[in-house]
Amino acid sequence: MNISFKREEVLNGVQKISSILPQKSGAAFLRTIWIKAQDSKIQFLATDSNIEIICNYEGQIKEPGLIGIQGKIFADLLKKLSSGDVNIQLKDQKVIIKQNNNKYTIPSVEKSWFQELNNFPEENKKIWSGDVIKEAIDRVYFCIADDESMESMTCLSLKKGNKDGEIEFCGLNGPKMALYKIYNDDIYDIIPDDGILINKKIVNELKKILTEEDIEINLNNNRLFIRTIDKKEMYSFPLSSYEFPKYHDFLNKYKDQLNSILTLNKQSLIESLDRLFLFNTNTKSTVFKLSEKEIILSAYGSEIGEAEEVLECEYHGNLNQIVLMTKDVIEMLEHFNSSLIKFGFSGTLEPFKIEGEDDPNYVIYAMPVEIEEESYYTEE
Template sequence: MKIFCSKDALLSGVNAVQRAVSNKNPLPVLQGILIQAENQSLQFAATDLEIGIRCDVPAQVTEEGTMIVPAKLFTEVVRKLPDTTISLEERDQAITICYHQSKIVLNGYDPEEFPLLPDLIEPLSFSLPTMIFKNMIRQTIFSCAAEENRPVFNGILLQIENSTIRLVATDTHRLAYIISEITNSEETKFSGIIPSKTLSEIYRLLRDEDEDLMISYSNNQVVFQFGSIYLVSRLIEGQFPNYKQVIPQTCETKVYLAVREFLDAVERASLLSRDKSSANIVRINVENNELRIDQTTELGKISEQISVEMEGKDVRIAFNAKFLIDALKVIDSERILFELSGPFSPGVMRPSDNPNYIYLVLPVRTS
């Protein structure tokens, strides 16, 4: 195999696939990136057997072939290369990288041992604008669980029904829900739990351009295709909780307030909120069209007042400050409706101009 291409092309290829490289699997070949040269292009591929990514970049191919390069080392080498035409040549699993009058030789792996990324058999497919899906990921993914003891909470529920697409994420302490309209002429239906790692990669790779994202699925796998990227992922097995039962249909108190003002106040109060148990709690009191945050800790005191519009009962309630901050940072609206029903019931945030987004957060019981 022998090819010529630019440093930028090599860099875009390795950057696209490197996050799918396995760091834990005992198979050495999974710590590599497969590079295949054919039809005047290079195809990069990597997989950890749960997620796989392919990407095509332009190249001048003088001899077709396949090689597997050590991912971490090859990526670091490419980043240090000069901005010039680079040649890659593979002979007996040794990869020679030439530039100017210099060369680097890396030991590769046997391509025969690399697992091929699957192409789905008779998949069902639909498409939607990339910007819609990217924004949906941004407004939900932070609510996934970080711990891996209950896999269904490490993913996001993706549902397609009629002309709507829905994402739901929860770690059992909070829940983010968003729904968008799509064109679904074939009335495709789908419901599956996508690993958060997969969707964070989609978010990283999607460009802020008006192009379509194609989503295909069959059995226990889902494929995302956009631009030159092909990403395949397993679905998480298990039963996602019934989110419809969790979202309150009524509330005792409605609070209308400015997102930026509320976010700034919570962030300031949270600076003093770390007590000995490392709980980051903010205590909120709503009465007389005023929302007040009073904090007294070993570090000091803070008192924040925000003018709000309220309907219903006065309420005192406490929340994990991080859970409020995470949501307020991704809400695009200037104002929200914060629905409360006493100190022990969940609070629900809704953007004032977007009925398709809901964020639910459980309160913290304090003495």
């Protein structure tokens, strides 16, 4: 092989490829960046056995071929080189990298270890806005579980909604669930009827690569494919085979039960809860005492003392008091764009929901806290 390319044109792709490679553990071929030159195209390829990345660039190909090179050292070297032409040759099982009068020699990886990666499926490919996907992920990500033993709850769920063109992004970890809906007829058509699940580790990689730019997207062979519009970068991710909880059964069960409605200013509530959290040395929770025009928030710490704040609100319902996890409520509220937030309660030990007037396609469900009032307020 003997090729040349512009360092600044390939640097970004090589850095992205390097980010998925294991640095120390794992088989040597999983720590390898493969360089393939043929048909006037230079490809950089790598996989960690799950994620696959292929980057395509133009360059000068004096002699086509395939080489494998230690991924981290190559990416780090490329990052430190100057802008301009870089030449790569393979001689005597060694990769020789040249720029101007500078030369670097790195051992090559055995070619027999190379395995062909999945190509982007052209049939039925769709175009989707990267910032739309990124926002949808951000809205539900905090409800995706980290504990791998929770299986499907460690995944982001994408499935068809009840309306044509409606796509539901859902994160569910047991005590919390976030549901965000968007509308796109083209993407709706390629999502299977039972939906798809994307493991949180894969979601983390998606968050790194998604920008505001449009992308090409497709599904095939139980994999998710994403490609930049200029076709220079292609990513392939495995989909999870777990079965996601049937959350629509839950939604239907409580649809008519969340009748105690509390409406108040989001920012005022966040600021109050943030102060009350200073007193959460015991239960990490806040008591909400509800009445028609004001809500009294109180917290207690056995060694700190007590705190109480009063906020204006609108409330109608039969529930007089409920206890919620302070930090959890703050986190949930921060995902809304609305200035006014509406809580729907069904009981002191039943799920509640949060909605916003300027977030019509977004809802969060969570569980209150069970605490004896006597033990909550009495110092030992």
